[in-house]
Amino acid sequence: MDVFRIRDSEDVRKITITNFEEATQKMYPYYQVNNNGKQKLYAVCPACGNTIQIINLYGIQQVQNITNVATTYGRHCNRNIAGFDPIDINRKENCDLYRPTPLGNREIMHNDQTSIELKQLIENNRDAIKKDIRKILSINLSHNILDRVIDSFIESQSYSYRAVTKYNLPYSIIYYSEAINLYSQYLLEEGRLFNNIKISFSSSRYFIISEENKITKNTNKYAEVYFNFLSYRRLNDRDFVRYKIFESEADNEYNTIFEDEIEIELIIYNE
Numbered sequence: 001m002d003v004f005r006i007r008d009s010e011d012v013r014k015i016t017i018t019n020f021e022e023a024t025q026k027m028y029p030y031y032q033v034n035n036n037g038k039q040k041l042y043a044v045c046p047a048c049g050n051t052i053q054i055i056n057l058y059g060i061q062q063v064q065n066i067t068n069v070a071t072t073y074g075r076h077c078n079r080n081i082a083g084f085d086p087i088d089i090n091r092k093e094n095c096d097l098y099r100p101t102p103l104g105n106r107e108i109m110h111n112d113q114t115s116i117e118l119k120q121l122i123e124n125n126r127d128a129i130k131k132d133i134r135k136i137l138s139i140n141l142s143h144n145i146l147d148r149v150i151d152s153f154i155e156s157q158s159y160s161y162r163a164v165t166k167y168n169l170p171y172s173i174i175y176y177s178e179a180i181n182l183y184s185q186y187l188l189e190e191g192r193l194f195n196n197i198k199i200s201f202s203s204s205r206y207f208i209i210s211e212e213n214k215i216t217k218n219t220n221k222y223a224e225v226y227f228n229f230l231s232y233r234r235l236n237d238r239d240f241v242r243y244k245i246f247e248s249e250a251d252n253e254y255n256t257i258f259e260d261e262i263e264i265e266l267i268i269y270n271e
């Protein structure tokens with residue numbers, strides 16, 4: 001996970017050096033030195049209240065094999081840590097951030113209360129969620145499209161799936177949606193994937209990116225361009241989905257234009 005809170009506080013924050021130092025004042029029990037003289041950092045999981053260890057806040061302790069880059073994240077502790085409540089194993093096993101239900105699963109459901117809260121959270125944060133979806137995709141999807149996708153998520157009661165948490169809404173809204181048509185949409189210049197997506201369109205048979213960064217056709221032939229999220233996976237306490245843009249000319253012929261595995265970054269919305 002990439003969020004934390006401190007004890008006796010409801011304030012959920014992203015794990016960054018500044019946030020962590022300010023919230024903890026670098027004090028015990030958040031900063032501890034173990035028997036081997038090594039500094040260890042701890043905090044509380046916002047979802048289940050159990051103790052988490054903060055990995056890689058300062059520099060490289062562990063290099064992730066997927067990206068070869070050391071990332072900072074919080075990991076649930078397996079044993080009791082001095083200064084924190086004893087581990088509540090039951091709550092930990094049921095924690096959405098410890099053992100997330102894979103995105104795409106439609107069988108395991110939240111209880112009614114959690115579902116109502118999630119629905120409310122989406123309705124209260126609709127604009128922020130739209131903005132975050134655009135940023136994640138690096139595509140400036142129109143209000144029309146995003147409203148349709150969010151409405152369908154709500155109408156289908158997809159927020160009831162256990163895989164949907166209050167921290168992954170933009171990702172789960174897209175994941176549970178059918179493929180989304182991208183024709184006439186604009187790339188988002190400040191998006192992290194902007195350049196990669198733009199370059200990848202050179203492999204498209206039918207579509208180009210115009211000078212105004214609009215996805216448009218370079219032929220009169222029938223063809224469509226879509227994107228979707230697929231293949232959720234969890235690796236080293238981190239969550240990933242495959243983001244794919246593809247074109248189709250006939251019913252079953254798809255040509256991949258762009259594909260990337262992106263990390264699900266947890267996002268905090270106001271309740």
Ligand SMILES: [Zn+2]
Pocket residue numbers: 045046047048049050076092095096097098
């Ligand atoms: Zn937890």
